[in-house]
Each structure stands twice: as C-alpha cells, then as structure tokens.
Amino acid sequence: MAVNVRSSRFNAGGRLLSSRRHARSCARIRLVFCQGHDPAATVILRWVTIRWSEPTRHATLWETAIASPEDTAARITWVRAEQARFERSALEDEPLADAYEAGSRSAAPPVDTATGTALRFLAASIGARSVVEIGTGCGSSGIWLLRGMAPDGILTTVDTNAAYQDFARSVFTRSGFGPGRARLIRGTALEVLPRLTDGGYDLVFVDADAVSYPLYLSEALRLLRPGGMVVFNGAMVTSAEPDGPLRAPDPREAAVREVIGRVRDEEGFIPMLMPVGEGLLAAIR
DSSP states (O other): OEEEEOOOSBOTTSOBOOHHHHHHHOEEEEEEOOTTOOGGGOOSOSEEEEEEOOSSSOOEEEEEEOOOHHHHHHHHHHHHHHHHHHHHHHHTSHHHHHHHHHHHTSSSOOOOHHHHHHHHHHHHHTTOSEEEEEOOTTSHHHHHHHHHSOTTOEEEEEESOHHHHHHHHHHHHHTTOOTTSEEEEESOHHHHGGGSOTTOEEEEEEOSOGGGHHHHHHHHHHHEEEEEEEEEEOTTOSOSSOOBTTBOOOHHHHHHHHHHHHHHHOTTOEEEEEOSTTOEEEEEO
C-alpha cells in the first residue's frame, strides 16, 4: 500500500511557501503491513518508509520501525526475565550476597545488580588498573569494580563510616581479593581526594552525597589520566515535572543537573547516560 502525500502550500503561520520550499516538503510514504493483516483493520504500523523529494536527481530514503504494543510488551517481558537471571546469578555468590544484604539494611543502599554489571563492564573496557570509589558502603559496588579491573589493579575507596569499611574489607577478602587490591580510606571525600595523585587514576566512581557531585566532578578531572573515565550513580533521579513558580529543583536535583550539563557541554568529554538502576552517567575525558 502506497500513499502519495502532498504538503500544503502554506506553512503553519498561513504564509505561502515558495515553489522550491514546497517541493522539499513533498513526500512519498510507503506503508508496509505484516502479511495476513488487512491494511484497513491495522491500527499500529510496523514499518514506515519516507522518501523525501529533493530538487536533485537523487532521493533520500529513511526507514524506521514502529513496534506494536504486543511487541513492546514482549520485549519488556524478555528484558525483565533476563535481568532477573542476572540478579539470581550474581546473588549466588555468597560474599556479594552478604554485601547486598548488609547494604539493604544500612543507610547506604547498594547499587542494583544491573548497575553492578555495568560498573564491571566499564572498568574492564578501559583495562582499569587504578580506580577511586567515592562511597564504599558495604562493598557491593567495590566487588563489581574489582572484578572488572586488571588482576593487579588497586581500588581506592573512601567513606566516612568505619563500620561499613570494616564490613567491605571482609567481603573483599572473602571474594578472593588480597589485602593489596583494596585501599580503604576513612574520611570525607573532599578531604581525602586532594591528597591523591593528579592524573594517577583510570576511573573514578561516585556514589555519595549528590549535592556534592559538582565538586566531585572537579576532583575527578584532576585525578583522571587522559582517556580515563568518571562515572556518577543516581544520574536519573531528577523529576519529570517542569520547573515553574510552584516548583524548583531541590539541591540534590540541581547538583545532578549541573553535572550532566557540564559533562554534556564540555568538548573534552565523551559522555553517555545509561538508564540502568538510578541512572549511570559515564564520561571519558
């Protein structure tokens, strides 16, 4: 089934278009339906191909898929099933399961398993040998990072809570990482980070007080080597409601927005926002 479409000679404001501009807006649309379906009874289109006419001998072709509600539901179901398998597989590891259990009962909730697998992948993708983690918690994210790092890599992890770090140290050891693989430093990040070596790290992972994220970004830029990566957890916690007279972003949301804006707009970054868990913002400098 093919439908020829001719655009109006008038734009939205009622002004008459020139012949050339009108020619550019003309299109031929080919609607492709699934076999066995009556086009007249089909509500959701599966494929739409649009050929825009140009004032040249050549035409440009775009084709896009439009999924039906059934396809979308099937994909979501499959993704959730696979994610559940990831979670079950991860939590079969006793030290990691203990880290998750302890973290879920603490004031420092652990990253979910999707975020953990992403951290392991990111650390492995750059061959990370030296990583800084801001926010040790009970050690779940540290285990994921260590599993992705080089076999002789060293994780430097910072937290203010001594009890959390003691527990994290124990699960690191039970996970098979020797005492030289993790350096746990107690203190506030803004006190500890300035003492770390400039340009000495491959990856900086931030999962702490979101209000301080802009300050952590500045420190990460100093700590990272060229080609290093900074990763922020909780990058998709902002509200979908628009700002206005009756709503202003809270300090946490404003800080996350600032970091996203800086990473997106600065030419020295290659950024990526990943919709896993509470959102991961990763950027290679």
